Amino acid sequence: MSKKNGLILLLLLIFLLVVVVLSSCIGAVRISFSELMSMFSYYTGLSNTARFQDQQAAVFLNIRLPRVVLGLLVGAALGVSGAVIQGLFRNPLAEPGLIGISAGATLFAVMMIVLELNFFRALLGALGAYALSIAAFIGAGLTTLIVYRIGMKNGKTNITSVLLAGIAINALAYSFIGLLTYMSTEAQLRNIVFWNLGSLGGASWTMVSTLLPFVLVPVLVLPFMAKALNAFALGEAQALHMGINIKRVKFLVIILATMAVGASVAVAGVIGFIGLIIPHILRMAFGADHRLIIPGSALLGAALLCLADLVARTLVAPAELPIGILTAIIGTPVFIYIIISERNKRHIP
Amino acid sequence: MIKVRNLQYKVGTRKLVDDLSFEVKSGELLAVLGANGAGKSTLMKLLCREIQPSAGHILLHGVDLDSYKLAELARTRAVLSQHNTLSVSFVVEELVMMGRYPHFDQRPQEQDLKIVQQVMEETGILHLAGRDYNTLSGGEQQRVQLSRVLAQIYDTQKACLLLDEPTNGLDLLYQQQIMELARSLADRGFCVVCILHDINFASRFADKILMLKEGKKVAYGHPIEVISCENIHETFSIKVKLMPCEGYSCPLVVPATVGS
Numbered sequence: 001m002s003k004k005n006g007l008i009l010l011l012l013l014i015f016l017l018v019v020v021v022l023s024s025c026i027g028a029v030r031i032s033f034s035e036l037m038s039m040f041s042y043y044t045g046l047s048n049t050a051r052f053q054d055q056q057a058a059v060f061l062n063i064r065l066p067r068v069v070l071g072l073l074v075g076a077a078l079g080v081s082g083a084v085i086q087g088l089f090r091n092p093l094a095e096p097g098l099i100g101i102s103a104g105a106t107l108f109a110v111m112m113i114v115l116e117l118n119f120f121r122a123l124l125g126a127l128g129a130y131a132l133s134i135a136a137f138i139g140a141g142l143t144t145l146i147v148y149r150i151g152m153k154n155g156k157t158n159i160t161s162v163l164l165a166g167i168a169i170n171a172l173a174y175s176f177i178g179l180l181t182y183m184s185t186e187a188q189l190r191n192i193v194f195w196n197l198g199s200l201g202g203a204s205w206t207m208v209s210t211l212l213p214f215v216l217v218p219v220l221v222l223p224f225m226a227k228a229l230n231a232f233a234l235g236e237a238q239a240l241h242m243g244i245n246i247k248r249v250k251f252l253v254i255i256l257a258t259m260a261v262g263a264s265v266a267v268a269g270v271i272g273f274i275g276l277i278i279p280h281i282l283r284m285a286f287g288a289d290h291r292l293i294i295p296g297s298a299l300l301g302a303a304l305l306c307l308a309d310l311v312a313r314t315l316v317a318p319a320e321l322p323i324g325i326l327t328a329i330i331g332t333p334v335f336i337y338i339i340i341s342e343r344n345k346r347h348i349p
Numbered sequence: 350m351i352k353v354r355n356l357q358y359k360v361g362t363r364k365l366v367d368d369l370s371f372e373v374k375s376g377e378l379l380a381v382l383g384a385n386g387a388g389k390s391t392l393m394k395l396l397c398r399e400i401q402p403s404a405g406h407i408l409l410h411g412v413d414l415d416s417y418k419l420a421e422l423a424r425t426r427a428v429l430s431q432h433n434t435l436s437v438s439f440v441v442e443e444l445v446m447m448g449r450y451p452h453f454d455q456r457p458q459e460q461d462l463k464i465v466q467q468v469m470e471e472t473g474i475l476h477l478a479g480r481d482y483n484t485l486s487g488g489e490q491q492r493v494q495l496s497r498v499l500a501q502i503y504d505t506q507k508a509c510l511l512l513d514e515p516t517n518g519l520d521l522l523y524q525q526q527i528m529e530l531a532r533s534l535a536d537r538g539f540c541v542v543c544i545l546h547d548i549n550f551a552s553r554f555a556d557k558i559l560m561l562k563e564g565k566k567v568a569y570g571h572p573i574e575v576i577s578c579e580n581i582h583e584t585f586s587i588k589v590k591l592m593p594c595e596g597y598s599c600p601l602v603v604p605a606t607v608g609s
Contacts, residue, residue, distance in 0.1 A: 090436035227450050233436045234447070237399055241430070242501065243423025243451040288437040291455075 005292040012299040016072075019303045023068045023310045028317060029059040036060075067203035070211065071306040074200070074268045077215045077260035079301020082275025083282075083293050084222050087229035088253045089159050092283075095276040096261040099166035099254070100143035102272075103173035105265040106196060108139025113191050114180045132195075133210065133266035140262025143169050148254060159236070198269035198324025200309050207267050214263030218256040219298050225249060226290035233288065271324045273331025274301055280338045350374045350540050351396065351509055356405035358391055358564075365391045367564040368405075373542055373557070375507040378535040380555035381544045384585050388564035389544045390431070393513045396542060397428045409509065423451035426509035427501040431517060433494045438483040441493050445469055448500030464503045472496045472530065488523040491515070495527065499534070510534060512543040516550070528554045552576050552599040560584045572599045 025031045031039075031052070039057055041047040050057075081096045089098075096102065112135040147169050151162030181192055228249045231239035240246050261275070278301045282293050305323075308330065312321040351373045358366040366388045373379045383389045394400045396407060398414055407414040409425065417425065427448070435444075445468060449461040457465075469475045472492050477485065482493060495515065502508035512531060516524040524547075532554045535541045545551045551558050552572035560567040560580055567584045568575045576599055581589050591600040 087437075092437060224455075227455070230439075230443075231447055231450060233439065234433065235430065237430055238428075238433070240399060240419075241397055241423065241428040242447065243420040245419055283437060287443070288439055289443060 005286075005289065008286055008292060009295055009299065012296055012303070016299050016303040016306075019306045019310075020068060020072070023071070023306050024060065024064060026310060026314060027059075027064055029056060029064075031056050031060060063203075066205050066208050067200055067309065068306060069208050070203040070267065071200050071309045072302040073208065073211050073215045074264040074271065075274060075302040075305025076219055076298040077211075077264040077301075078271065078274040078305065079278040079297035079299075080219050080222055080294060081257035081261045082277075082301070083279040083290070083297035084225060084229060084253045085257050085275070086279055087225075087232055087290055087293075088250060089163060090232060090235070091163070092280065093276075094163070096257055097270075097272065097275070098170070099162060100147045100169040100173065101140045101258050101261045102265050102270050103170045103177075104143025105136040105140040105262055106270055107143075107173040107177055109136040109195055109266075110177050110180045110192050111135070111139075113188050113195070114184045133207075133263075136266035137214075137262045140258055140265060143173060144254060144258040144262075194322070195269045196324070197322030198271040198327075199312075199320070199322050200268055201313075201320055211263055211267050214259050218260040222253070222256055223291070223294045225253060226294050229253075229290040229294075230288075269322075269324060271305070271327055273327045273335065274305055277331050277334055277338070278304065280335070284338065284341070350410060350507070351542065352406075352408040352411070353396075354406045354408070356392075356395060356407065357403045358388075358395055358400065359403040365564050366395060366402075369559075369561075369564075369566055370405075371557075371559055371566075371569055373509075373540045375540045376535055376538050377556045378532060378541040378543060378554060379557045379559060380551035381542065381559045381561065382546075382548060382551055382584060383561035383567075386563075387561040387584070389561060390513060391564070392561070393428075393511060393542075393544060397426070397511050398422065410507070420451050423501065424505055425502070426511060427498040428511045429495055429498045429513060429515055431513045433490065435482055438481050440478075441474065441480050441482055441485070442469070442478040444482055444493055445474075445496045445500050448497040451501065460504070464500055468496045468500045468503055472499065473526075488519050491519055491523065491527065495530065502539070506538070508539050510539050510541045512541065514544050514546065516545070516547070524550070548576065548581065548602045552602075553597070576600065576602065 021033065021036065024036055025033060035052040035056060038047070038049075038051040039060060042050045042052075078096070085096050085099070086092050086094045109132055112132055147162055147165045150165035151158050181189065184192060228239065228244045231242050231244050232246075232249070236246055239249075264271075278297045279293055282296045282300060286292055286296070305327070308326050309323050312323045312326045315321060353369055353371050356366055356369040357364060369392065371379070381389050381392065391400070395402050401415075409417065409422075414422075442465065445465050446457060446461065448468075449457060449465065452458075453461055466475075469478060472495060474489065474492050474496055477489060477493065482490065485493065498510070502510065510531070515527050515531065519527065528550055531541055531543055535556070543555070555572060557570060558572050558575045559569045560575060560583075562584050568580045576591070578589055578591060581587065581602060588605040589602050590605045592603055594601045
């Protein structure tokens with residue numbers, strides 16, 4: 001059983017590496033595979049000869065590689081959070097957006113863009129270009145906290161209440177976003193739209209290093225929740241009977257998922273469907289064991305988002321498609337296909 | 350063994366479980382009977398520490414239930430709940446392996462794999478091992494769940510097994526099989542508490558019966574002492590007749606016809 005899982009994870013990792021090489025080579029400045037390998041061995045000190053042009057290296061190191069890495073991080077964050085949130089809420093339709101993480105992040109980012117309040121100005125002064133990301137992250141954290149508190153009674157979290165509270169808070173946040181959009185000037189509006197559609201453009205190493213801990217911690221810690229989330233599939237009471245500390249699992253999963261998704265929405269805007277679809281694809285292909293689904297979603301999410309970004313920046317080159325639109329256009333038909341095939345599967349006795 | 354002393358559970362001023370005391374020794378099967386809303390399920394939740402009593406104590410092997418660590422408790426007692434739906438589907442073998450979760454950290458040990466096989470054989474679901482749980486019939490699903498629960502305490506001496514209406518929604522054959530299995534587990538030294546609706550099943554398989562009404566004890570003791578027209582009328586508000594049955598010490602309970 002675990003040997004099979006190991007093999008699948010290895011295959012996913014190989015797929016991820018292929019995508020990374022493809023994304024590194026293809027773009028406005030072409031880099032051949034041998035040039036890429038030469039760059040790799042030159043910069044890691046394995047070789048002294050540089051069989052590539054300086055311009056290629058400059059583009060690769062300063063523009064393309066940070067973008068690829070950012071894509072990997074955001075994809076892994078969305079994939080892994082989707083997997084654990086679906087497991088925790090015992091609902092295969094749940095996704096991080098459902099409990100208000102994305103809405104909260106968006107609301108705060110839009111507030112920052114439109115309102116130019118003193119608080120935000122101070123933030124902007126202190127943090128410069130990161131202010132928007134930090135504001136979005138605070139927004140994600142706050143809404144999740146509110147949703148979580150509403151869903152809690154006598155120290156127990158009621159999952160259904162959390163979901164319903166998530167829907168309510170989402171609606172509220174989006175109505176405020178609508179109001180702010182209505183108030184905004186033309187320049188602000190463009191900024192909002194761009195942010196709302198999601199993009200990995202403008203990726204830099206500083207963005208990567210800001211995001212890294214927020215993604216790395218959840219990706220490394222969440223696989224240890226696999227057994228607990230398997231038990232959750234039976235029900236919360238059943239998980240408790242099996243000796244699972246359900247309070248701690250709920251707390252950790254929600255905090256870590258917020259951390260990963262909040263931070264990635266903060267740097268890349270709203271990128272939908274990855275968190276929803278990746279775990280589904282894996283479950284359909286290999287079964288529901290979270291010991292595979294959680295790390296697998298991180299790998300496949302990273303690979304697919306990177307691939308989507310490759311398409312987004314090459315399809316209409318030299319222009320770029322917003323990646324959020326692309327993931328939705330590809331994701332929705334895939335999702336509909338999943339719904340139909342799952343429905344058909346249930347009818348087989 | 351389970352010892353319950355003056356157990357009480359209140360919601361507001363309503364007492365859902367009121368001053369219950371009883372004990373279940375190792376090797377005993379206790380059947381809990383009562384009408385809907387009599388407090389059976391609340392009692393079950395108290396026994397498996399899902400909720401905390403308002404007053405009174407539950408002792409498991411002489412130690413207060415509260416002082417057990419979660420994992421330790423899971424290795425000592427297993428619970429079969431009434432509703433078992435899976436949010437995502439698992440293969441039967443994986444599901445039974447979940448019963449072993451309290452016993453291993455990340456990877457199942459050889460002992461765990463062995464027990465899973467043994468349990469599946471014992472409950473007669475070995476041929477279902479590779480099947481998708483959600484495609485099984487209700488009876489098969491219930492047996493898979495029972496295997497999972499059994500796997501959890503299979504190698505524990507004098508473990509406790511709590512069954513909440515294990516025969517619900519099953520046909521007669523499966524009901525009989527599940528009860529026979531519960532009986533054999535008790536005979537093996539487990540201490541089994543089982544909520545039932547069928548009085549005849551209770552008297553046939555249980556060592557002791559506890560009858561509840563509005564959270565209070567109506568009767569408690571050996572089936573032959575407890576099964577009487579008065580007790581059953583008090584518990585279920587129905588009129589019944591007792592009929593002696595060949596080969597059993599305890600009479601059968603049948604509904605009294607209207608006008609008799």
